[in-house]
């Protein structure tokens with residue numbers, strides 16, 4: 418009699434354990450792909466391009482804003498699952514004083530957020546959503562994967578082309594002299610397959626960092642709604658992999674948010690600070706000033 422009870426009790430806890438692990442493993446497994454570049458090459462390419470970005474684009478250089486973005490960024494980097502950690506990578510987080518709702522990250526770690534993105538966001542979780550998505554492209558090394566897949570090229574020639582695709586974009590506002598929209602495009606315009614991975618890993622990183630992953634989906638919706646007539650550049654670089662909103666929400670259901678990030682008050686104060694500044698110029702305005 419006693420023995421039966423013990424067995425029953427034992428199987429109940431086995432079932433409990435199985436249920437617990439089933440709900441944990443429901444999050445999507447994402448794998449690193451074979452990349453013919455070395456991680457140090459990601460770093461080298463990204464560093465060169467970032468130096469050029471800082472020279473060519475109007476940087477905001479506002480202490481409290483930089484501090485907020487840095488704080489969110491560091492928190493997210495610290496929450497990247499161990500199997501994706503890239504010890505060679507050097508992360509940096511800068512704010513560009515441009516009005517468009519945009520953001521981009523370069524191989525090896527440098528990330529740039531447009532002021533327009535910070536002003537369009539309603540919460541720190543929404544900012545973290547865009548940053549976690551960008552960070553996922555970096556740690557999954559999507560930029561160099563796409564470049565390697567595309568064609569053979571000279572490493573040295575590549576960095577110069579990145580800036581062309583950033584500041585030139587698809588809207589023809591070419592700022593960088595002599596740059597072409599070429600291979601650099603592969604660093605910034607991602608395939609739908611890579612988008613799906615960045616959405617899902619981004620959601621996972623957010624939850625680990627104490628952010629609400631559903632707010633990444635909300636931010637993408639905001640970007641879509643505020644894109645204007647020509648469509649937002651962000652979504653042309655980061656195309657919808659299909660059912661984006663629902664897929665992120667579904668992933669979020671499998672995730673447990675670890676603690677609270679507590680960057681909300683700093684976000685609120687930066688948000689009103691930015692609103693009090695003179696409006697950020699558009700890329701077009703910056704481009705026409707440079708061409709004179």
Ligand SMILES: [Zn+2]
Pocket residue numbers: 550554607611612615654655656
């Ligand atoms: Zn993306």
